[in-house]
Amino acid sequence: xxxxxxxxxxxxxxxxxxxxxxxxxxxxxxxxxxxxxxxxxxxxxxxxxxxxxxxxxxxxxxxxxxxxxxxxxxxxxxxxxxxxxxxxxxxxxxxxxxxxxxxxxxxxxxxxxxxxxxxxxxxxxxxxxxxxxxxxxxxxxxxxxxxxxxxxxxxxxxxxxxxxxxxxxxxxxxxxxxxxxxxxxxxxxxxxxxxxxxxxxxxxxxxxxxxxxxxxxxxxxxxxxxxxxxxxxxxxxxxxxxxxxxxxxxxxxxxxxxxxxxxxxxxxxxxxxxxxxxxxxxxxxxxxxxxxxxxxxxxxxxxxxxxxxxxxxxxxxxxxxxxxxxxxxxxxxxxxxxxxxxxxxxxxxxxxxxxxxxxxxxxxxxxxxxxxxxxxxxxxxxxxxxxxxxxxxxxxxxxxxxxxxxxxxxxxxxxxxxxxxxxxxxxxxxxxxxx
Amino acid sequence: xxxxxxxxxxxxxxxxxxxxxxxxxxxxxxxxxxxxxxxxxxxxxxxxxxxxxxxxxxxxxxxxxxxxxxxxxxxxxxxxxxxxxxxxxxxxxxxxxxxxxxxxxxxxxxxxxxxxxxxxxxxxxxxxxxxxxxxxxxxxxxxxxxxxxxxxxxxxxxxxxxxxxxxxxxxxxxxxxxxxxxxxxxxxxxxxxxxxxxxxxxxxxxxxxxxxxxxxxxxxxxxxx
Numbered sequence: 001x002x003x004x005x006x007x008x009x010x011x012x013x014x015x016x017x018x019x020x021x022x023x024x025x026x027x028x029x030x031x032x033x034x035x036x037x038x039x040x041x042x043x044x045x046x047x048x049x050x051x052x053x054x055x056x057x058x059x060x061x062x063x064x065x066x067x068x069x070x071x072x073x074x075x076x077x078x079x080x081x082x083x084x085x086x087x088x089x090x091x092x093x094x095x096x097x098x099x100x101x102x103x104x105x106x107x108x109x110x111x112x113x114x115x116x117x118x119x120x121x122x123x124x125x126x127x128x129x130x131x132x133x134x135x136x137x138x139x140x141x142x143x144x145x146x147x148x149x150x151x152x153x154x155x156x157x158x159x160x161x162x163x164x165x166x167x168x169x170x171x172x173x174x175x176x177x178x179x180x181x182x183x184x185x186x187x188x189x190x191x192x193x194x195x196x197x198x199x200x201x202x203x204x205x206x207x208x209x210x211x212x213x214x215x216x217x218x219x220x221x222x223x224x225x226x227x228x229x230x231x232x233x234x235x236x237x238x239x240x241x242x243x244x245x246x247x248x249x250x251x252x253x254x255x256x257x258x259x260x261x262x263x264x265x266x267x268x269x270x271x272x273x274x275x276x277x278x279x280x281x282x283x284x285x286x287x288x289x290x291x292x293x294x295x296x297x298x299x300x301x302x303x304x305x306x307x308x309x310x311x312x313x314x315x316x317x318x319x320x321x322x323x324x325x326x327x328x329x330x331x332x333x334x335x336x337x338x339x340x341x342x343x344x345x346x347x348x349x350x351x352x353x354x355x356x357x358x359x360x361x362x363x364x365x366x367x368x369x370x371x372x373x374x375x376x377x378x379x380x381x382x383x384x385x386x387x388x389x390x391x392x393x394x395x396x397x398x399x400x401x402x403x404x405x406x407x408x409x410x411x412x413x414x415x416x417x418x419x420x421x422x423x424x425x426x427x428x429x430x431x432x433x434x435x
Numbered sequence: 436x437x438x439x440x441x442x443x444x445x446x447x448x449x450x451x452x453x454x455x456x457x458x459x460x461x462x463x464x465x466x467x468x469x470x471x472x473x474x475x476x477x478x479x480x481x482x483x484x485x486x487x488x489x490x491x492x493x494x495x496x497x498x499x500x501x502x503x504x505x506x507x508x509x510x511x512x513x514x515x516x517x518x519x520x521x522x523x524x525x526x527x528x529x530x531x532x533x534x535x536x537x538x539x540x541x542x543x544x545x546x547x548x549x550x551x552x553x554x555x556x557x558x559x560x561x562x563x564x565x566x567x568x569x570x571x572x573x574x575x576x577x578x579x580x581x582x583x584x585x586x587x588x589x590x591x592x593x594x595x596x597x598x599x600x601x602x603x604x605x606x607x608x609x610x611x612x613x614x615x616x617x618x619x620x621x622x623x624x625x626x627x628x629x630x631x632x633x634x635x636x637x638x639x640x641x642x643x644x645x646x647x648x649x650x651x652x653x654x655x656x657x658x659x660x
Contacts, residue, residue: 228516232488235515236444239537243450246540250457259453262446269446 003175007168015160023153027146034142038133039107039118045079046122046131053081053089053127070094076134078117081127089127100130109135174199178206190217233273233398241266276398279334280405294433295329296321297357297364303329304336310344310353317356323364326433327410335406336366338399339426343370347424359432363412366428375418383416436481436551436594437612440464441471441497442513443489447536451484454540459574459591460547461615466490468497475501478611480508482547487514487525495528502529509550513538548572555598562597564651567636569597576636583635588613592628596641596651605648 071079073092080091080100091100098112105123109116116135121128174197181193192210195203241263248259298319305311325332343353347370354369375383384404400416403426407414412430419425438455442448443466452462463478465471468491475483487494498510512530514521522533531553532546548571552560562569568577574590576583585593595604595612606625613628614620629641629649642652 231517232515235536236447240444240446240450242537243447243454243540247450247453247457251453255453259450262449266446 004168004172007172008165011164011168012161015164016157019153019157019160023150026153027149030145030149031142034145035138038138038141039120042107042118042120042131042133043122046120046129049079049081049129049131050122050124050127053129056089076137078132078134080130082130084123084126084128096132099132102130103128174202178202190220230277233277234270237266237270237273241270273398276402280398280402293328294324294326295332297323297325297332297366300325300329300332301336301355303333304340307333307337308341308344310340313344313353314340315352315354317354319355319357323357323359324433325364326431327406327412331406331410332430335403335428338403339368339428342399342426343368343424346370347372361429363429363431366430367425368428369422369425372423374420374423377418380416380418384414436591436598437461437463437478437615438547439471439474439478439480439483441466441468441483441489441494442486443467444486451540451543455544455547458544458547459587459594460544461591461612461618463616468492468494471497472500475506475508478616479608481612482550483508483510484543484547485510485512485530487512487516487521495525495530498529507554509554511543511546511550545572551598555600562594564597567593567597567640569594578636585632585635588624588628589632589635592625593632593636596649599650601650603644603648603650609649 071090071092078091078093078096078100080093080096081089082091082101083089086101086103088094093100096112096117099110099117099119102108102110102119102121105121105128108119108121110119110132111117117132118135118138119130119132121130123129178193178198190213192213193206195206195210198206244259244263244266248256248263251259298321301316301319305314327335340353340355347353351371354367356367356369358365384400404414407428407430410430412428415427417425417427436459438460440448440451440455440462442451442464445466448464448466452464455462460482463474463480465474466489468489471483471485474480485494485498494512498512501508501510509531510529511532511534512525513534513536514525515536517535522535525533531550534543534546551571552558560570560572562571566579568580569575569590570577571594576585576590576593591613592609595609610620610625613625633640639652642650644650
């Protein structure tokens with residue numbers, strides 16, 4: 001059920017009921033009042049006749065004339081004056097005996113020839129005066145009054161209904177406009193809806209909708225960028241492999257060996273990129289490692305140092321057998337290997353890489369610091385983006401994003417800093433495991 | 436013919452360079468937009484192979500700037516993005532052709548040859564001059580329908596002269612088409628190649644305009660040596 005119909009029906013029925021009840025009440029009241037005032041008039045005419053009769057000479061009552069004075073009849077109104085004994089002295093409508101020959105004083109209804117009359121009888125010491133109104137006249141008069149009273153009501157009611165329809169339609173215009181705008185939009189259109197001219201009630205809704213759209217847009221853009229980056233990172237080494245293989249087919253001797261070597265280097269690079277992409281994908285999809293065995297930091301560090309061949313380059317501080325991290329050992333090794341490898345590749349080759357560990361806040365802080373050029377803050381912020389390679393075209397640009405994803409996956413945190421004292425410092429906070 | 440290759444990935448650049456050299460192109464490789472802009476100002480390249488994604492920006496931006504400046508050198512764009520929208524964007528941005536990585540070397544050389552042909556407004560694959568004909572694709576030279584054996588630099592020299600269609604080319608312009616920036620060039624190397632061409636295709640095949648340069652001579656008079 002549309003909002004407009006619902007509003008119109010609810011308000012319309014209410015209005016109809018209110019107006020109807022008011023009108024019925026008023027008309028009933030009016031009818032009672034009207035009847036009463038007609039009755040009063042009937043009684044007054046009886047008294048008026050009585051007053052007139054006072055002046056009539058007394059011998060007129062003796063009834064010896066034998067002639068009843070008949071007043072010309074008026075349509076719908078009758079009157080009779082009679083003695084207390086029932087002798088008619090004067091009156092209209094001599095045929096209306098059923099109606100006028102009553103002995104009961106006061107108001108009453110009488111019937112004659114299928115027509116109802118309202119009768120009032122006034123009795124004093126000499127006479128009885130009966131006046132009657134035909135009910136047909138009374139009812140038609142009452143009907144006219146009722147109709148006249150109900151016209152303004154009908155007018156007001158229909159006016160209210162029209163105003164209601166117009167008001168609801170007008171009030172819902174912003175919604176209708178919004179609906180049209182939404183219907184006209186392209187499926188892929190993720191631009192924000194305009195909020196200008198929107199009523200306060202819908203505005204929060206549209207604001208929320210726009211926020212959602214913006215988030216979707218950002219997600220899509222990020223995914224698009226990731227797809228582009230992934231395509232670039234996979235296709236570039238593939239191009240190198242392919243061209244070098246094609247060159248190798250056409251040349252021989254040293255040039256052929258060189259081309260084959262280049263092709264192989266391309267395959268190695270492609271493999272590494274693929275492995276890292278798969279690792280990232282696994283991390284994005286993996287439900288969790290509930291049954292994880294905590295890793296000993298000293299052992300993981302030892303493996304990472306061996307794998308990167310960095311024993312001679314690193315200076316360790318505070319790493320001992322008591323430090324355990326709530327993270328599978330293979331993944332901890334991946335994290336450390338990536339960080340130490342980065343420090344080796346990008347740091348000053350003549351300065352040691354410092355690796356320090358200590359307990360803090362129910363976890364373990366690991367700091368890896370290397371010497372080298374200071375990195376400006378805007379580049380520092382981009383370093384953990386997937387495929388961000390900075391000025392180092394050799395890397396896949398995935399290392400730090402993998403480290404970040406892994407660390408956050410296990411509830412840890414990664415912060416990068418660069419200053420004069422520590423040209424590049426990676427600080428990891430990882431939850432401590434019970435070893 | 437001289438090609439400027441703008442590609443930041445060294446292994447890819449090395450592969451393309453080696454492949455194009457096999458098709459007698461002289462290739463200069465640069466890895467940044469800045470270097471590409473500088474290189475184009477120094478040497479009059481016949482073709483540019485431009486990667487879209489470079490460390491200092493988007494290749495398309497440089498291309499658009501060139502086109503605004505009125506540079507008409509044919510440009511083939513390389514990209515890893517195969518979306519139709521991105522190809523359309525490249526072509527509308529001024530690229531003459533578009534190739535998605537990874538590509539076939541033969542396709543790359545064929546497309547570059549086609550670009551050269553289109554730039555010259557030439558319909559036939561063969562280049563003709565009098566009794567001479569030159570096939571840029573399989574690099575063969577025929578005189579009166581008889582194949583003539585030329586070494587690589589002689590072929591490149593002849594191609595440059597034929598493609599110039601009788602225009603005068605200075606010694607430096609000719610050297611640009613024979614040697615890359617890294618090649619060691621002996622001072623009389625060009626003269627040696629001209630001498631050899633005249634010996635193999637006839638004295639009048641190359642006309643020397645003293646102090647200005649060289650152009651193709653009246654090949655009708657060329658005598659098979």
